[in-house]
Amino acid sequence: MPKENPLKILLVDDEPLARERLRALLADIAMQLPSEVVGEAGNGVQALAFLREHPVDVVLVDIRMPGMDGIELVGHLGACEKPPAVIFTTAYDNYAVQAFDLNAVDYLLKPVRTQRLLVALQKARGAQPPDAEMLAGIGRAVRGGGRTHLSCHERGRLLLVPVAEVLYFKADLKYVTARTVEREFLLDEALTHLEGEFADRFIRLHRAVLVAKNALAGFEKAADDDADAYGWALLRGVTDKLPVSRRQWGAAKAALVS
Known part of the structure; x- marks a missing residue:
């Protein structure tokens, strides 16, 4: 690779000493593979914030952070x-x-070795994106649960929605709306997938609605002539009411009690 076009690299690790070691190793192999560390981050949220403004060629990222x-x-x-x-x-x-490794994404075991880093960087450009479903499954095993954040594209920017702040998900056609106390976010997600991934945090109220258990404040029965719902769920922090189907009414009320 020509020296005038070094690889732009982002280092992502919660341990400053680990990032420092990678910088030193990259300097050691600079004659064989020129690179430039354009930024550092201590976790994924910081990394994504950096990447919004600074495109890079390669991300060297720790798994557990x-x-x-x-x-x-x-x-x-x-x-x-x-x-x-x-x-x-x-x-x-x-x-x-x-x-x-099976999915063509390279990995380095710590402590990282110079020659191993060189080989990984040489093949990084040709690596295929990892399979999203496989990542989700491995991620749940590593962290013991679903994602901490959801992605939302808005005006050409990638926004992160903390799952802990979501009050409910509501499906509408092929999109899902995530509601927090502050605002709504439009997600390109399937409601059934969200239900499976976050079953410990959300319950289904209706074929089109999942609600965070800790967001439930109470329930009220719907009017006899209300065709939209058997009842309505009241939420903490917002005035929104969510429809509850007859089928989910008992389970939803039980979730409030527990």
């Missing part, structure tokens, strides 16, 4: 217009790294 881990970060990168190549770094030699 607080806030948003590396697996979830890569899932969001797939929604970018020009996603960078990804090389995982990890101290855990287990099923996850084996799965990544």
Whole structure:
């Protein structure tokens, strides 16, 4: 690769010493593969904020990090217009790294070795994006649950919606609206997929509605002539009322009690 066009690299690791070591290794192989570290981040949220303004060629990312881990970060990168190549770094030699290897995404075991980093960078440009469903499954195993954030494209920008702030999901045609106390976000997600991924946090009220259990404030029966719902769910923090079907009425009320 010509020296006048070095690889632009983002380092993502919650340990400053790990990022410092990668910088040193990149300097060691600069004659063989010129690169430039254009930024650093301590977790996936910080990395995505950086990438909104600074395109890069390669992301070197740790797997286990607080806030948003590396697996979830890569899932969001797939929604970018020009996603960078990804090389995982990890101290855990287990099923996850084996799965990544099978899916043509490279990984480096810590402590990272100079020659191994060089080989990974040389093949990074040709790596295929990881399979989203596989990432989701591995991510749940690593962190013990679903994603911490959801992606939303708005006016050409990638926004992150913290799952912990979502009061409910409501399906409308092929899109799903995520409602927080502050506003609504339009997601390109399937309601059934969200229900399965976040079954510990959300319950179904209606064929088109999932609600966060901790957002429920109460219920009221619908009028006899109301064709839209058997009853209505009242929420904390907003005035919205959500329809509850006859089939879900008992389970929804039980969730409030528990």
